[in-house]
Amino acid sequence: MAKRARMTTVHGVIETPVFMNVATAGAIKGGLSADDLHSINTQVMLCNTYHLHVRTGDVKIRQMGGLHAFTRWDRPILTDSGGFQVFSLSDLRKIKEEGVSFKSHIDGAHIFMGPEQSMQIQSNLGSTIAMAFDECPPALAERSYVEQSVARTTRWLERCRKEMNRLNSLEETVNPQQLLFGINQGAVYQDIRTDHAKAIAEMELDGYAVGGLAVGETHEQMYSVIENTVPYLPKDTPTYLMGVGTPENIIEAVYRGIDFFDCVYPSRNGRHGNLYTDHGTLRIRNARYETDTRPIDENCGCPVCRGGYSRAYLRHLMKADEALGLRFCVMHNLYFYNHLMQEIRDALDAGCYEAYRKRKLADLSEGV
């Protein structure tokens, strides 16, 4: 199932499997610039439709030349549709057939977003890949609710595709070649997942995502859902596992045919001082690192480790709440993820992914 591929876009080639670096509001939290992203081998930046819509606004960003010109990131950008916010900001919304009524988490302003609005916003942003507007039901949702939710998500997907085609054909479109990925849902109900995958596979989209996972179900359930979904999606288009996950999750998901990933873990954990190494995570704030002169990871090629910055200095920066500490920790973690993906691609190229998977999982569970 595991596969190695190369996706060509107007903003450059994406080598898969790939991990997209999360920049929800148009910036990596922790203070990394577009230049920084180049220095840690980032391929794709991921931004959020809802967050950019409520601040600063997609129309203004369009006036600034689109998200690429605005952020100075010239490589591929994937924009999430705002669908996840229906789930994560659930106390602030109301779902109907036309779309979703939000109350802005910034100023309480009323916002309506449906498939058409989401596509228009993403078109204004001019991202490389737009995500369909979907609903992400809770993992423990009842079957009857999931059935009607998925049916609606399918209808929304059809509307997304139609609107995207219309927008791409307009004269003044920021990115007339914007791609659209559909999203599979169905919680942990295998037959709903499978049926939905078959249905959206016929829509000939540019890529397909598996959404609604890592929201409370077990790892086994998650892997099982992937196994019951990916085989029914088109073989020659990329698959994207949304919001996942740990290095272990990624290695297992690649094994089951996933090509795209994104997750807040490397950046959020970086901000909390939990750093990734080849042998598990290290908590840089711990007292044991107070006078540790070694870099985070001896084998790491990131700018922080290569720059000779010690664990002791990083601990000091984090304890002293210095912005540089966040920046260094996030930079290291994202480099770790990007490098992990490079290793995975190398193993696939060499035809030894099975062996790599076993060895890597063993290493990661070893402990620092």
Add this chain to the structure above:
RNA sequence: GUGGGUAUGGCGUAGUUGGCUAACGCGCCAGAUUGUGGUUCUGGAGACCGUGGGUUCAAGUCCCACUACCCACC
């Protein structure tokens, strides 16, 4: 040198008229966090209450001495 005050886990403090396993914040340790609020949450270890005596059924709480530190006056 004289007068006054304070001494409680690593640090800062609570400890009612002496009475159950000495409390809290920070720190420390261990977890949680999966299409991002740089948050937040959950556990855990750690002091026999400056030292030595005394009063009492019972003292961190009262008395005496000593030691250290702080303030004021010389």
